[in-house]
Amino acid sequence: xxxxxxxxxxxxxxxxxxxxxxxxxxxGCAMDPAEPRPVSARDPVDGRGRPVTLTVGVFGTFGFQExxxxxxxxxxxxxxxxxxxxxxxxxxxxxQLLTHLTAGSGLxxxxxxxxxxxxxxxxxxxxxxxxxxxxxxxxxxxxxxxxWAQGTAADGRTLALGTDIGPQAVCYRKDLxxxxxxxxxxxxxxxxxxGDWRKYLAAGLRYRERAPEGTVFTDSASGVLAxxxxxxxxxxxxERGDLIVAENPAVRAAWDLAAAFARQxxxxxxxxxxxxxxxxxxxxxxxTIACPAWMLGYIEDKAGPAGRGRWDxxxxxRPGSWGGSFLVVPSAGRRxxxxxxxxxxxTAPAQQATLFARRGSFPSASAAYxxxxxxxxxxxxxxxxxxxxxxxRAALGVPRAPIGPKDALVSQTLADVGMLQVDQxxxxxxxxxxxxxxxxxxxxxx
Amino acid sequence: MTDDAPxxxxxxxxxxxxxxxxxxxDPRGRAxxxxxxxxxxxxxxxxxxxxxxxxxxxxxFFVFFGAFGVFPLAATAWASLYRMELTAPDExxxxxxHNYARLADDTFFWNALANTVTIGILAxxxxxxxxxxxAHLLDVRLRGRGVFRVVALAPYATSVxxxxxxxxxFFGRDxxxxxxxxxxxxxxxxxxxxxxxxxxxxxxxxxIWRWTGYNALIYLAAMQTVPPELYEAASLDGASRWRQFLxxxxxxxxxxxxxxxxxxxIGATQLFGEPLLFGSGAGATGGADHxxxxxxxxxxxxxxxxxxxxxxxxxxxxxxxxxVVVFGAVRVARALLARRESAREGLGHARSxxxxxxxxxx
Numbered sequence: 001x002x003x004x005x006x007x008x009x010x011x012x013x014x015x016x017x018x019x020x021x022x023x024x025x026x027x028g029c030a031m032d033p034a035e036p037r038p039v040s041a042r043d044p045v046d047g048r049g050r051p052v053t054l055t056v057g058v059f060g061t062f063g064f065q066e067x068x069x070x071x072x073x074x075x076x077x078x079x080x081x082x083x084x085x086x087x088x089x090x091x092x093x094x095x096q097l098l099t100h101l102t103a104g105s106g107l108x109x110x111x112x113x114x115x116x117x118x119x120x121x122x123x124x125x126x127x128x129x130x131x132x133x134x135x136x137x138x139x140x141x142x143x144x145x146x147x148w149a150q151g152t153a154a155d156g157r158t159l160a161l162g163t164d165i166g167p168q169a170v171c172y173r174k175d176l177x178x179x180x181x182x183x184x185x186x187x188x189x190x191x192x193x194x195g196d197w198r199k200y201l202a203a204g205l206r207y208r209e210r211a212p213e214g215t216v217f218t219d220s221a222s223g224v225l226a227x228x229x230x231x232x233x234x235x236x237x238x239e240r241g242d243l244i245v246a247e248n249p250a251v252r253a254a255w256d257l258a259a260a261f262a263r264q265x266x267x268x269x270x271x272x273x274x275x276x277x278x279x280x281x282x283x284x285x286x287x288t289i290a291c292p293a294w295m296l297g298y299i300e301d302k303a304g305p306a307g308r309g310r311w312d313x314x315x316x317x318r319p320g321s322w323g324g325s326f327l328v329v330p331s332a333g334r335r336x337x338x339x340x341x342x343x344x345x346x347t348a349p350a351q352q353a354t355l356f357a358r359r360g361s362f363p364s365a366s367a368a369y370x371x372x373x374x375x376x377x378x379x380x381x382x383x384x385x386x387x388x389x390x391x392x393r394a395a396l397g398v399p400r401a402p403i404g405p406k407d408a409l410v411s412q413t414l415a416d417v418g419m420l421q422v423d424q425x426x427x428x429x430x431x432x433x434x435x436x437x438x439x440x441x442x443x444x445x446x
Numbered sequence: 447m448t449d450d451a452p453x454x455x456x457x458x459x460x461x462x463x464x465x466x467x468x469x470x471x472d473p474r475g476r477a478x479x480x481x482x483x484x485x486x487x488x489x490x491x492x493x494x495x496x497x498x499x500x501x502x503x504x505x506x507f508f509v510f511f512g513a514f515g516v517f518p519l520a521a522t523a524w525a526s527l528y529r530m531e532l533t534a535p536d537e538x539x540x541x542x543x544h545n546y547a548r549l550a551d552d553t554f555f556w557n558a559l560a561n562t563v564t565i566g567i568l569a570x571x572x573x574x575x576x577x578x579x580x581a582h583l584l585d586v587r588l589r590g591r592g593v594f595r596v597v598a599l600a601p602y603a604t605s606v607x608x609x610x611x612x613x614x615x616f617f618g619r620d621x622x623x624x625x626x627x628x629x630x631x632x633x634x635x636x637x638x639x640x641x642x643x644x645x646x647x648x649x650x651x652x653x654i655w656r657w658t659g660y661n662a663l664i665y666l667a668a669m670q671t672v673p674p675e676l677y678e679a680a681s682l683d684g685a686s687r688w689r690q691f692l693x694x695x696x697x698x699x700x701x702x703x704x705x706x707x708x709x710x711x712i713g714a715t716q717l718f719g720e721p722l723l724f725g726s727g728a729g730a731t732g733g734a735d736h737x738x739x740x741x742x743x744x745x746x747x748x749x750x751x752x753x754x755x756x757x758x759x760x761x762x763x764x765x766x767x768x769x770v771v772v773f774g775a776v777r778v779a780r781a782l783l784a785r786r787e788s789a790r791e792g793l794g795h796a797r798s799x800x801x802x803x804x805x806x807x808x
Contacts (some may be wrong), residue, residue, distance in 0.1 A: 091729065095750045098532050124533035274726035279621050328582075368603060409752065412729060420734040425640045427735075435735070442554055443752045 049101040049401030053081045053334055054342050057108030059093035062086070062163075062325075063359035069351055073342060080338060089358050101125050104332040105268045106211045110346075115150065115324045116408025118160055119237075122153040123405050130329040130336050132164075135159025137344035142367035146400035153324050158327055161347040162364030164355065166292030166323035167394035168227055168316040170200070172297060174383065176287040179212045186385060197228045197257055204266040207287060217266040219277065219286045221423040222415035225258035227290030229411070231320030236411070243444070245410050246379035246437055255419070259429035262422045269424050271416070278302045284310075292322040292393045293362035300381045313385040320396030324364060362391050369395070406444055413439050491526035496670035526759035533753055541618050545760035555761065558744040559768075561646065565721075565740060566714030569657075574706055576658045578699075580693065581665035595666075598659035610652055610723035616647045617724075645724070645738040652720045657713070661706045668702035669695060708773075715769055741765050 056064065062084075064070060070082040085108055087093040094117050099104040101426070102125075113121050121129075132138060140148055143162055151160035170193075174184045182203065183189055192200035204217035211217070217223060229235055231387045232250040237243055245251055261267050270277045278285060281302035291299065291313070299311065303384030327343040329336055345351060352363035353373035368374050369392040404410075418436030421427040427435075440446075526545050528538040551557045551673025580598055584591055601609065616623050617638035625635040636649045672695060673742045680690045696703075719734050730747035740749070741761065749758030 075737070091751065095532055095753065098753070102533075102535055120533060124531075170594070250546055269619075271726070275611075276618050276620055279618070283621070285620075317529070413731075416729060417734055417736075422639075424558070424637065424734060439554075439731075443747075445754055 007147075021251045036053060043309075052079055052335065052338060053083060053178055054110065054339055055108035055344075056082060056084045056110045056112075057097070058084060058086050058090060058112040059090040059114070060086070062112060063355055063361055064346060067235070067355050067358040069346060071353065072351075073345060076345075080342075082342065085151060085366040097121075098125070101128050101330060101332075106328045107332055109329065110333050110343050111328050112163070113160060113326045113328055114408070115165075115326070115403070116411065118150055118326050119403045119407060120405035121328065123149075124392070126153045126155065126157070126159060128331050129159040129334075130331050130340060130341055131157045131159060132327075132329060132343060133295075134162050134327045135340040135344050137341060137348065139348075141368070142349050142365045144364055144366045144395060144398070146398060147364040149182050149400060150403055160326035161197070161328075161343055163325045163327055163347055164294070164352070164361035165321050165364045165395060165396065165398075166230075166294055167362055167391040168230060168290055168292055168322060169313050169387075169390050169394060170288055171291040171296070171311055171313050171337045171382065172288040172317050173284065173286075173310050174312050176212055176215055176284075177207075179209045180207045180287070182207060184312075186312050186314045186383075189312070189398070191238065193317040194315070195317060197231070197254075199222075200224075200317050201257060201260055201266075204261065204288075206262065208264070208266060213285075214285065214366070215289060216268050218261060219268050219280065219289045220270045220272055220420075221267050222419040223272055223290050224261050225419045226322055226411065228254035228257055229315070229319060229414075230322040231318040231399070233401055234399050235336055236407055239402050241402070241404060243404060243406070243446075245414075245440065251414075252433075255433060256429065259328060259422050259432075262419070262426075263429075267423055271420055271424070281307070285381075290316060290322075293387070294323060294358075294360060296379060296382065296387065297360045307379055309383060310316040311381065312369055312383045313379065313387055313390055315390055316394060319394040319399075321395070321398045330401050334369075356388075362395065364395075366392075366396065409443055413443060475673045522759045522762050525577075525755055526763050528756045530756040530759075532749070532755055535755065538756070541756070545756050546764065547759075549760065549764060554736060554739075554744060555741075558732075558739050558741045561732070561736075561738060562715060562717060562740045563718060565646050565650050565653075565738065566711070568646055569653035569717075570707070570710045570714055572650075573654045573658050574661060574703070574710065576654065576707070577661035577665055580658060580662035581669055583697070584662065585669045587626055595663065598662050600786065601656045601682050602660040604656065606656070606719035607723060609656060610720050613648065613652045613655075614724055614726050639724075639726075639733060640652075640735070642662055642735070642737045645733055649717075649721050649724050650736050652724065653717065654670070657710065661710070664702050672698035676717050712769065712770070715765060716742050718746065724745070 056070075065084050070084065073082055074080060087096070094114065097107075097113070098121075099109055101121075133140065137410075138161065141157075144165070147162040147165060148158065151162055152158045170189075172189060175414070177184045177189065183192065192203045207217045229251055232254065234244070234248055234250055236245040236248070236251065262269075270280055270281055270286075281299060282304055284307070289295075289299070296313070299307070305312065323362070327347060329339045329343055333339050347365065349363065349365040349368035349371065352361075352365045353368040353371040355361045356363055356368070357373040357377065363369070363374060369388070374388040374392060377386070378384045379387045415434050417439045418432045421432045421435065422429050471718040525538075527540065527542060529545075530538040530540045584594055584598065615621075619625065619635065619637050619639060622638065624638065628635060636644050638644045676694045676698075677690055680694050685693065721738045721740050721743050722730060724738065725732060730743050730751050732741070732743045742765075745758050745765070748754050748761060
């Protein structure tokens with residue numbers, strides 16, 4: 001329950017909650033009312049008698065608190081208290097973080113940053129962040145090289161430590177596959193489309209021939225688009241940091257493939273993270289969905305007990321990553337050394353493995369993949385699938401694609417303006433592509 | 447607004463004070479009212495504090511108004527003249543009126559403006575007509591009308607967020623109640639999110655639902671100030687219920703109607719929460735084709751999604767200017783109409799004595 005939404009968009013309920021709390025356009029500064037530990041006389045104090053309270057600012061349900069990591073840290077460091085502030089949605093959290101960073105006040109000691117925003121933060125806020133690559137307790141070799149690179153600024157300083165990533169798999173309905181005459185065993189299903197997303201389309205066409213009444217192959221064309229671009233070696237920006245979304249053949253190929261899903265009637269024509277999408281899980285209207293590791297809990301939550309034993313997880317055609325986050329330490333903080341130590345501890349392999357075991361956020365520290373919490377992890381809801389092994393293999397194969405400042409905006413526009421129209425209104429792919437490019441140019445002020 | 451009456455009053459005050467003491471921070475000025483009330487009698491003044499006391503007493507309002515009213519307005523105007531990004535507000539570049547000029551060929555802006563006007567009309571007209579009807583019903587002495595009044599106001603007390611979420615589910619394409627009802631009636635389902643008109647209608651319906659009761663209560667209050675003798679006289683003259691409504695109730699409601707039209711128009715221009723939430727949390731694009739993106743939503747998207755503070759500020763000021771221009775145009779049109787009417791009445795007066803005018807009065 002309460003899964004963190006990785007993309008800039010979040011659930012409607014989250015937004016509603018934000019508006020209810022008055023965080024709407026002004027992006028106020030209300031914090032999660034459920035503070036783990038209010039400052040009190042019993043709080044730890046430093047050598048001069050002052051309390052050492054570190055705050056961690058996150059968006060969504062990050063899981064640190066729920067997985068008991070703060071409590072564990074406070075047991076290890078009795079002189080430190082850790083408190084968390086949380087905003088439900090990243091699209092409310094992120095502008096506020098930027099405002100606080102540029103103003104140099106209102107910041108938590110440790111702040112979370114989503115992968116879609118990390119390049120922009122590093123490009124524009126680097127001088128306001130502390131270097132973490134050399135902080136005590138940080139081991140560069142423990143992390144996936146591409147994740148480490150994403151947290152490193154142009155001047156070579158590593159300012160952001162990776163928390164989790166979103167390695168891709170395909171979640172599928174065994175019962176529907178059986179009725180459509182497709183293999184149901186996960187290795188055989190994986191072989192259906194191994195190596196090429198176009199084979200995923202071919203499997204979809206096979207499914208369509210004998211599709212059980214009222215079901216389609218996948219949820220949305222935008223979901224396919226995100227998954228396919230997520231596995232490309234070059235996406236929206238090139239190595240020099242230039243925006244190449246309009247020219248990149250890989251993006252256009254992903255676009256055409258996703259559009260083919262829509263044109264062939266293989267999608268349920270849904271928009272991800274909307275109430276209709278949630279309902280479709282419960283009603284079982286689609287048979288597969290490209291699922292990053294963090295989506296498993298979401299599916300379990302939305303599909304409910306009725307879906308138990310029906311879902312399974314197979315490897316995606318090509319390894320890719322969708323979503324994930326980082327931790328940064330603002331230089332305006334008063335407890336920067338302590339904050340860096342906390343960030344290093346939270347992102348260390350052992351803690352990332354704990355977070356995966358308890359919350360399903362997949363480690364960006366590859367050193368954690370050998371730990372039993374990951375290596376032996378199976379997901380009971382998904383037919384005891386060896387999710388640790390499946391996602392670890394995907395994570396190690398993710399191409400090291402450059403990311404740019406407006407990654408989140410570009411991918412969201414492609415999905416929600418462009419592909420959504422192809423999927424839901426039947427707009428011609430070329431025309432929708434043009435509309436998406438126009439919207440991107442306007443949004444990026446080009 | 448309520449400009450007409452106070453304007454007259456202000457005019458009178460002005461002429462009176464012209465004969466009184468000079469304007470300015472004159473302590474005697476405070477006694478002006480008393481003097482006016484009891485002209486001729488010796489002014490009885492009670493010293494209650496220093497000459498600055500009144501300023502201190504009114505200061506909190508002006509301090510807060512300055513901090514939260516004037517300053518943001520001025521800061522927004524200033525920001526609109528720069529290229530300013532949320533990522534680095536300090537590294538702004540002066541661009542003059544570029545942020546305004548570019549709106550001329552910003553198709554997204556014109557689309558948002560058209561959507562705002564369309565949804566505004568779709569929402570405001572039925573809402574006010576419905577409110578009139580509801581108020582008329584509530585005005586009748588029916589049993590348990592207290593309950594009905596509470597019911598009428600309940601939507602207004604509901605939060606936008608809660609209401610819009612329910613409406614978003616209601617207008618769901620696959621499992622929504624609206625389409626289910628259409629299905630029962632043998633009609634094809636409607637894609638309420640993507641239809642250019644269907645989505646605007648859906649957003650407008652949320653506004654109608656929320657504000658009808660509020661406007662109805664304003665009308666109801668105004669209706670109860672209409673003197674019953676007028677109805678009595680009208681019915682003696684043989685006017686039907688409908689004619690009474692047209693010729694007694696409606697003229698009595700004119701100030702209330704003017705007020706609600708003004709408030710609804712301002713509300714429609716700033717429409718934000720409903721379309722944002724109707725998009726089901728998919729950002730501020732207002733639908734895949736921006737089909738229900740209002741100006742407020744576009745402003746939010748430019749400022750807090752695209753992080754272009756300067757452009758967002760320019761849109762904000764343009765919205766204000768549009769309102770000013772619209773209300774200015776309405777005033778001018780009314781003045782012209784009134785002049786033409788008086789000219790025509792002048793002619794009629796010359797031709798047929800007073801009868802025409804009296805007939806109209808009835």
